[in-house]
Amino acid sequence: MTEGDSNADPVTEGESTHILTGLYPGLKLGAGRYSLLKPLGHGGAGEVWLATDTVLSEPSALKLLPPAKEGDIGAFEDLRQETRRSRRLSHPNIIRIYDFHNLPGEIPFISMEYVKGVNLDALRERAPQGVLSWEFLRPILRDLCEALAYAHSEGLVHRDLKPSNLLLNEKGQLKLADFGIAASCREPYGRGAERHRGWGTPAYVSPQQLDGGVPSTSDDLYSLGASLYELLTGVPPFFEGELEIQIRLATPQPMAERLQRFGRVNEIPAGISALVMDCLAKDPARRPITAREVQQRIENAFVAPKSQRLPAGGVLPAPPAPPPPPAPAKPAALPRLTAVKPTLTRKPRTGGTAAASKGGSPDSLYRAEPRSARTVPLGWIFLLLGLAALVWVGRQAMKVEPRIPNAVSGLELPPLTNAAFTLERELTGNKDPITAVAVTRTGEWLAGGATDHTARVWELEGKTPKTFVGDGGLFEVLAISPSGTWLAAGGVNHAVKVWEVKRRLLQLTLPAHSNAVTCLAFSPDGGALASGGQDGKISVWNMPTGLSNSAWSGHRGPVRAVAFASDGASVATLGRDEMVRVWHPRNGVRLGEFSVTNQATGAVGFSADGSLLATSRGTEIVVWDVRGRSVWRRWSAPDGAVVASVAVGADGLVASGDRHGEIMLWAAGSGRRLQTWAGHSDEVSTLAFSSDGQRLVSGGADRVVKVWRRGEGP
Structure with missing residues (x-):
């Protein structure tokens, strides 16, 4: 878990002032080994505290079962199973789980690696325009694919992949957090599964996970696509109205259109746009097959500048800003109009075809050969004047009953x-x-x-x-x-x-x-x-x-x-x-x-x-x-x-x-x-x-x- 970011996701760290009954700084747990320092965040499964491991003299994060659920056998089993599953994972890009503690007279808890840094959701919030650039995200996504490929090879599906669970430590290294609702894709989906139907964060879950389907690695790839969509555009694929219906039936708006809708600019390689939309396919068969395939497509995506990484031991910098919106181009000066009597000559059809194949238009089959280098036929002059008159009349008509639209929301x-x-x-x-x-x-x-x-x-x-x-x-x-x-x-x-x-x-x-x-x-x-x-x-x-x-x-x-x-x-x-x-x-x-x-x-x-x-x-x-x-x-x-x-x-x-x-x-x-x-x-x-x-x-x-x-x- 992370700490130290004042702009962290309010759903996690934002409740640091909320203390569960019976928990307070200085409380000793684990037979006195751990001393609580302060709360880091909380979720439905418990509250996470920063603590000092007095045996190793180092910080540790503790995930504690809420006192209100002490008698809840299901909640206790979830915490124990989370430890059992996550302890199998040992990867540099996954937060390490140490042990499950259940001592008489104490609240059950998990001890885990403490990460001092920031999550990608908080980083995006304070970035220019509320989006992260692809050049910044590319190496992070590569490491995420490594972590997912490893977890999937161990038979685990994360099932709650989202920007706030993607942490960067002070060196800029990715840490994937919270395997709390992870499930095995190798074991029968039976006992206890019904309680977890539809678990996850709705804005990022696949239609299959939303409907309580059998856990699949494809669910994580959908969530990866939804997370990347939000990091690059500022909002998830579906963010308003009935999310569940849209997740099941609607096609997400292309990222370029979403950026335009909210007045943002971000350079996204075409290959990445296509990859994200493939990950968000309703049919799992149309998504990438593995995290390795996603990683390969990321590697193949063109990006001009070198990606920004953190210096060893350095302070996390602000992500590179997407380019500012382009300034409106000044209208080009119109050529000087000279009324002439044109002489039409038919170009040979073969020549016209060749011209068209090189970028010319079919209209170039006919060419006006004026008497001066810069001339425009008299007919075109009248046509332009007529169009200008129509535009003027239209604008006057609009003034009769004006509406005041907002280009972003349509209000x-x-x-x-x-x-x-x-x-x-x-x-x-x-x-x-x-x-x-x-x-x-x-x-x-x-x-x-x-x-x-x-x-x-x-x-x-x-x-x-x-x-x-x-x-x-x-x-x-x-x-x-x-x-x-x-x-x-x-x-x-x-x-x-x-x-x-x-x-x-x-x-x-x-x-x-x-x-x-x-x-x-x-x-x-x-x-x-x-x-x-x-x-x-x-x-x-x-x-x-x-x-x-x-x-x-x-x-x-x-x-x-x-x-x-x-x-x-x-x-x-x-x-x-x-x-x-x-x-x-x-x-x-x-x-x-x-x-x-x-x-x-x-x-x-x-x-x-x-x-x-x-x-x-x-x-x-x-x-x-x-x-x-x-x-x-x-x-x-x-x-x-x-x-x-x-x-x-x-x-x-x-x-x-x-x-x-x-x-x-x-x-x-x-x-x-x-x-x-x-x-x-x-x-x-x-x-x-x-x-x-x-x-x-x-x-x-x-x-x-x-x-x-x-x-x-x-």
């Missing part, structure tokens, strides 16, 4: 020019300033939380609100399900509580985080609830059962905002680390990310469908296209108004509130201010749109919640 926003909101209802009775508001899909139900640890839920047509009283620190963040059935609340008491609104019954108390709950969101169908915490963790819960779908470490620092995509197939989060990340809600697989460095120091808010993100810094507002991972538009509030709250609605409406109680309405597509009005007598502390964009709810330090109805502006 379009309508040209808003006249939306406006008027006061529909004012809701008073709160004793303290409003900290959070939430509203259902069409605004029939809305909720407001206050600093007195109470929340009130109003039915828009009703008169008396339903009041919910929580313990200290609750109702700092709120979410209400699209139908108004459930109210979820969180705060500094670490738990998420869920009530049935109509009967005011507390239904669930979810132990979501080790620190304060900072954000909440329901899925569009109300069947899932996502929470983010001060601990950087994201949790997704099934509704109404409260069963945990998944939980993972997503950010280094607090999670500031969370939102589901419109189809519920992904979750977007923004962290205090100024990273926006998109995740698969059922397994926590990261589907994409981008940085909002220095642009999100103030208020933040996602649109209901997670497609847009608004952030603020002082008086400036920035709208981001989440899918395209890019800035959509930025503008500044007038008169030095500091933005205190922000919300994004349907069709690109953005609302902002300032410290003096004013609310401003903006069109995200153009950055145009559509409306300004006095919303509150004190700071507008929180804002929320209904999903249909027809209502805006605001809460202020003046202890009032207001509902604003959308109409047409002047």
